[in-house]
Amino acid sequence: MASVAAVLIALAGWTVSLAAQWPPQVTPGTRVQVRLPEAQYQVGPRGQLLRGRVTGLAQDTLYLAVADSVGPLAIPRSFVQRLEISRGAPSRGVSALLRGLIGGAFGAATFYLVTVISPNGGDSGDAALMGGAIGLGLGGLSGALWPQERWKRVRSGF
Numbered sequence: 001m002a003s004v005a006a007v008l009i010a011l012a013g014w015t016v017s018l019a020a021q022w023p024p025q026v027t028p029g030t031r032v033q034v035r036l037p038e039a040q041y042q043v044g045p046r047g048q049l050l051r052g053r054v055t056g057l058a059q060d061t062l063y064l065a066v067a068d069s070v071g072p073l074a075i076p077r078s079f080v081q082r083l084e085i086s087r088g089a090p091s092r093g094v095s096a097l098l099r100g101l102i103g104g105a106f107g108a109a110t111f112y113l114v115t116v117i118s119p120n121g122g123d124s125g126d127a128a129l130m131g132g133a134i135g136l137g138l139g140g141l142s143g144a145l146w147p148q149e150r151w152k153r154v155r156s157g158f
Contacts (some may be wrong), residue, residue: 010053023083023156030054031086033151034064036079040085047081082150095147096140108132 026032032054035047055072056063062080064074090098111131115124 035082072120089149096144098141104136136156
């Protein structure tokens with residue numbers, strides 16, 4: 001009977017240590033984005049976002065170096081609502097191309113619908129071309145000037 005109890009206690013400790021491990025993608029030096037709980041209600045997704053580099057990992061704590069902090073912040077694992085790893089920012093050219101295509105499609109569709117709906121009409125093809133050109137230019141410019149960092153969610157108990 002005592003041996004069964006000892007085995008159960010050992011298994012319970014083993015499963016607790018497995019549950020408390022961090023995902024293998026999260027290593028020191030990795031840039032991460034962590035969502036922490038926030039008591040005050042905010043519009044949009046609830047929680048406080050922190051971005052920084054992982055400086056260390058303990059069994060139940062993530063140590064995060066944030067740009068505006070003096071030292072690493074200790075974040076208990078139980079506080080982490082969501083964890084994402086940075087995939088980096090695309091190059092300015094790729095970002096400009098993607099945003100330009102999206103902006104061009106949106107601009108063309110908007111100008112086309114406005115000419116179709118309006119009572120004065122007009123040539124909807126010319127309007128779509130004009131809207132597409134404007135959207136392509138503005139989207140490409142914003143993509144080239146401000147490429148955005150991409151994030152990949154870590155799905156391991158968060």
